[in-house]
Amino acid sequence: MPRTSLVLKRIYPVAPRDLERAGTVSTAVRRELLDLGVGADVVRRASIICFEGEMNLVLYSTGGRVILLVEDDRVELLFSDHGPGIADVELASQPGYSTAPDWARELGFGAGLGITNMEQNSDLFKIRSRVGKGTVVRATILRGIPFF
Ligand SMILES: Nc1ncnc2c1ncn2[C@@H]1O[C@H](COP(=O)(O)OP(=O)(O)OP(=O)(O)O)[C@@H](O)[C@H]1O
Ligand SMILES: [Mg+2]
Secondary structure, eight states: OOSSOEEEEEEEEEOTTOTTTTTHHHHHHHHHHHHHTOOHHHHHHHHHHHHHHHHHHHHHSSOEEEEEEEESSEEEEEEEEOSSOOSOHHHHTSTTOOOOOHHHHTTTOOSSOHHHHHHHTOSEEEEEEETTTEEEEEEEEEOOOOOO
16 A cells, blocks of 8 residues: 555646746645645645746746645645756755846846745755756645544
């Protein structure tokens, strides 16, 4: 028997630079979680993580996708793209570090706090990236409910 069972899986494509649709994935994820009866605090944390991850795909990647996995004991969000990749993940994860272009800063992005925010709202958080290949960000929230 698997350790946990999969309750829901959803895949959302994210187009690069598409600010018109930016935020729609986090809204959809929020809806799915609420419909499943996931606890309010977990939904809140997942929404924050999802918005930041989605925005980073929109602003920096050549396009990617968000995968939502809901299991008995956790909610997992995966953000993957095929480039350009992050040369120094540790540096990019520092609060205040940003390479946001002027057009993004004019819209209020570029504080360099997105990854920090994602990490702070996750129980497990991991970024894997290779320049020229792409980036995968995995954020896990433990639901904190008993299961057996
Ligand atoms: N998917 C990605 N591909 C390539 N680079 C990325 C990706 N996600 C983040 N980065 C890089 O990491 C930096 C830090 O990201 P972070 O989300 O913490 O801050 P920000 O997006 O610059 O500002 P904020 O999120 O506060 O608006 C970005 O400026 C960018 O250089
Ligand atoms: Mg960001």
